[in-house]
Amino acid sequence: AAAQAAAQQPAEIVRRLSIDEAVKLGLEQNLGIQIQRLDPQIQDVGIAQARSFWSPQLTSGFSRQSQSQAPTSSLSGAATSINNGRFASTLGLNQNLPWGAAYSANWNSSRFTTNNLFSSFSPQLSSNLNVQFTQPLLKNFSIDQIRQQVLNSKKVRELSDIQLDAVILQTNRNVKNAYWDLSYTIDNLKTQQESLRLAEQSLADNRKRVEIGTLAPIDIVQAQAEVASNEERVILAEAAIKRAQDNLRALILDPAAPDFWTTTFSPTDAAPFLEQGIDTDAAVRNALDKRSDLRAAKNSLERSDVDIRYLKNQILPEVNANASYIATGVGGVQLSPVDFNAIAAGQALNRSILAQRGYGSVLGDVFQSAYPDWTVGVTISYPLGTNTAHTNLARARLQYQQAQTQLKNLEMQVATQVREFARQVQTNQKRVQSARASRGLQEKKLEAEEKKLAAGMSQSFFVFQAQRDLALARTAEIQAIADYNKSLVDLDTVQLVPVGAGAGGGGITTAGSGTLQSGANAIVRGQ
Template sequence: MKLPQATLIAAASVCLAGLAQAETLDVSLPKAVQLALAKNFRIKVEEFSPKIAKAREVSSTGKFDPVLEASYTYSQSEQELRTLSNNLIDPVSLPGGEDPSLFARSTGQEADISIAGLTPTGLTYDIGPSLTINDNTQRDPQYTSYNTFLGFSVTQPLLKNFGTDVNLASVRVARADQAISQWQLRQQVMDVVTDTITTYTELYFSIENLGVEERSRGLSAQLVQDNEKRAEIGVMSPLDVMQAKADLAAREERVLVAEREVKNNENFLKQLVTDEISGLLDTDVEVSQPVLPDVGDINRKRDIARAFELRPDYRQLLLSIQKRQINVVFTRNQSLPQLDLTGSLGLNGIDTNFLSSVQRASGANGSNRNTAWDIGAIFSLPIPNREARGDLEVAKLQSLQALVDLKRLEQAIIVEADNAAGEIDTTRKRIEASRVAREFAQMTLDAAQARLSSGTSTTFEVLQFQRDFATAQVNELRARADFIIAVARYARLTGSTLERNRIILD
């Protein structure tokens, strides 16, 4: 069925309108925080860190895994008989040549399999059997020998590389790094939540500020119209009209700036609470007035004490100090001389066939058991050992540096928390003071406009009172926004952001 052209045009218009219509994200402040926790890319990126740290911890323990080793070697050698003694027999002609030379050939095969590894005390071990097969034409008669060996060898450091403090150092560092990664994730979540509260509040403030500027522009435009009418009937000079128009142009510029601020904050909030890429700029955000948080009386001493328990940067620094101390122990050990005790013990058997060689090695069928063992020591000491001594000095200084840095952070936490608490008190008082100032500014403007209508005031005074009223409105909005932001900042500085917003990390 063929549709009328008008119907097609109407349908196309509806489709285009639907495509052009932007998606609207209507969120309250608590919902914005929930969206940020679920969709923020900064949190998603940081969530990989604990998993990576866990994998590195597993990797650090891998050096204690036993290693299965197997090898096979085949060898062959040939020697011209003219260079050997005359008692060699069974010469074989070399291929090629009319006057072949005589030579003797010997072949060998060697196969072994073993399990080797390292223990936390520093002991290394190697356990397993080996088999060597030799064919020799230089003996009379020609024979094949089988050499079977079963044994183990160990090396135990007594000074350098001895003990669990050294050999488990990398494992303990990896565990500390994993704990640090958990605190880093907590820090990132706290930062994102704080940024979301701040940006949401700033967006609401910028929207309200835009409304104030638009109303102020409206008052200025109305004053221009009133002055033009008064000038037409001769009760006002053209200068007053020009003055009002100049002020209107200035307020128009303030509206443009306020509009840009709204758009910027809207983009910042979308970046925090969405994971959109292509459709990010096509999404509009609608926010509601954030509720003033109920703070009550602030207990600075209690909150500062909790900050030492909950602030991620403080906990990370404590773990970093732990890593420094592990490094001091490790480098101190590495500065010692190397003194290793070595030893091996095994059973071997040699015969003309494999089974007989195994029986000789094991002492089966009444054969004598052939044992082989050795014990020894290895000593090594660089003179004057400057590298190890320098590394130890660096490790000690870095550990002391971290302790001083801890004191610096403790002092900073106390100052930051106290200042943030003071900011809450100040902004709470500013809310009431700015409200009173706004009410008086409203009454003053109303009185000035009434006097202007009666001819007892001037355009300059009315414009000034309009600006004062707009400033008072903005100051009240700013005080409310600053109070919400101050509470969020105080929670972050005392490490209680998650608890205050009832957020539990897995």
């Protein structure tokens, strides 16, 4: 049954992989990068959404009205009931303009019928064009809420690019470190297997010595215990390889691929040890210029500049220049005036048609400005005492000072972190040199103990101890080389993005967050 279950498991696919190929796969298939790549597109939509407040709006409407009223006096215009009918249509266009102005244009038309004797037209055709224009001269002239939102949307779009770059660089660092971890675990397995081979060889030699009577039987038990201990280390090393395979697989492969869990990697690049000189001061200067968290903080300050500029504008008096133009046209069937003498004499009322003006004539009056109505004026308003605009500006200025101090604190943390990673490179470089020397000495020590045991001048215990010391020295050497290469990766990365949990010290305050907008469109600003 066990053999059948093993046969049903899919065969593993061994894939030879260089570190450059691993990085390329990570950039193409890493889910974190794919998620972050959508954010700039989302922010592009945000910019379009902010700009949409400048888009013109077209309105239209139609209505039909029928009305009957009872006459309440002799001058009501009818004997039994007053019947009115109206069909009206309207077409309008309004828009907020990018320089703060706003306009509206409405074209209204109607056809009115009535049996009221005092009406000069029945049916009556009317049309008018109404154009309104408003231009702020102080408040909302240089910047208004729409322009503020557009500018901030562009800054948020720039921030999304910074964040995408950061995710790519962090993924690049994680892939390289996972590759070196896998390379270390494979080398560590080889070291543990070599230790197991030495322990098994010692067990075989001890058994021969017991057979010929040159060694006590108790030494066989000690050799068997050493073999068992080394077997455990081999098992743990194999588990560590599987764990490292999973870590690298999750970073560079597409989980939807059918061979995702069955693909294993065979690193083709051995962890090198190339001594490098570290210019810590140059690394700090590079980080202060290029670190993503500092760039994001400066982006936040730029958004604060926009907010403060807007809030300073809002404390100005509201002075608006207004202009309006109305053109009107009237037509239809024009009736003769009512003959009140004939009514008083009880004669029949006969009204003749004086003129008939069609809808085309009415439109001609409108477009030829036959009856124009112009209005030009200025409106001024200014709140007395402390208002919302002043408190918002005071709050934003304090937040801006706070953000500048936070930026300085963040720069100090960045410099400290870069210096720490530079020290780690130097420390790991010395570790490799020390571990190599220790490994060489442990090899000589084991060789000497084996010769002494063969000459009857030592005991198995000292041989086993020398084997363990050599295994530890070899493990320490490959671990130091792996740590050295990872520290080089970290030093390159920390100059561009935060590295490690809580790195970078967090963001900074955006001036203007939490301010209130007064008026009908009051909103709570959230950053």
